């Protein structure tokens with residue numbers, strides 16, 4: 001941006017990364033479906049190869065459409081550098097494997113995303129990387145684990161699917177005293193509501209598949225941070241190859257233009273729905289960081305601008321009630337993803353923690369009859385009426 005004044009985030013969602021003159025003056029970022037980029041001037045080609053001048057050589061390294069996506073997220077997270085991936089899990093695993101070595105120790109929480117948890121319990125230990133998973137809301141236990149030796153602190157907040165909140169700033173300070181890197185998964189909050197880098201994290205990452213894209217039509221992942229760290233992660237990715245493809249980058253870019261609008265709407269609706277559920281006789285528990293009864297509400301208020309579009313709740317009875325209730329919802333896809341314009345509902349066993357066994361989910365304290373509800377951009381009154389009729393169907397009144 002040429003303006004000296006930093007634009008607000010809603011403006012950045014639309015313009016960031018997309019200000020340059022594109023091919024034949026197109027106003028929209030073109031999808032460059034080309035694996036390679038040719039040069040008649042060999043000297044120029046070599047300069048691009050050495051990184052001395054801007055340009056692209058081969059799609060596993062860089063691509064113009066993908067570069068615009070990376071730059072937009074970088075600006076929204078107010079970071080120096082960013083690199084992208086084929087999925088959120090590729091972003092997370094490449095971050096681990098590029099920055100950790102045998103003998104290192106990673107400290108994290110029990111409630112991380114199911115796929116991340118699999119990396120912790122199945123893959124990282126195979127490479128002699130020690131993983132300590134702490135009770136997610138026990139900040140004292142996390143601090144003790146950090147001070148007894150830690151190379152990377154990995155946080156996710158709010159968590160999926162139980163919406164627990166972790167104090168990034170407080171734990172980042174402890175980790176930095178120990179010389180550890182701090183990585184935060186910001187998928188649920190998005191840069192609209194929470195900026196982990198400003199709270200002290202060294203790297204922030206996203207499953208762009210969710211809110212950034214917002215339309216459930218493209219997979220993607222992204223990591224932002226200092227040039228030095230991103231260079232290392234980028235280098236690992238350019239060799240191992242989990243690149244974001246240009247068509248997905250285009251879809252994610254188009255989705256991100258409305259990110260601020262969507263998140264404002266979804267956060268406002270989610271708060272309204274959570275308050276409705278909180279007082280409902282058939283609802284036994286509601287997890288939403290925006291509710292005063294949420295155990296980490298104070299932390300959430302401090303580190304988030306609003307509380308996001310994800311809710312989880314439990315209804316009376318056991319899994320049989322869930323089996324009766326879910327199919328009755330008219331305005332919800334019963335599906336595994338989240339963060340889309342449509343409302344999505346499902347139990348953790350088939351959504352966030354589909355990769356985990358029943359025992360593993362139980363060990364993480366995730367009840368089988370929990371319903372994860374990703375609020376879409378529909379009218380909140382219609383969503384509440386929809387939940388109400390499904391509850392009436394399930395319980396008879």
Ligand SMILES: *Cc1c(COP(=O)(O)O)cnc(C)c1O
Nearest residue numbers: 087088089113160187207209220
């Ligand atoms: C979905 C998700 C991921 C994984 O992202 P993919 O794009 O599905 O690989 C990681 N973290 C969180 C919090 C998620 O919700």
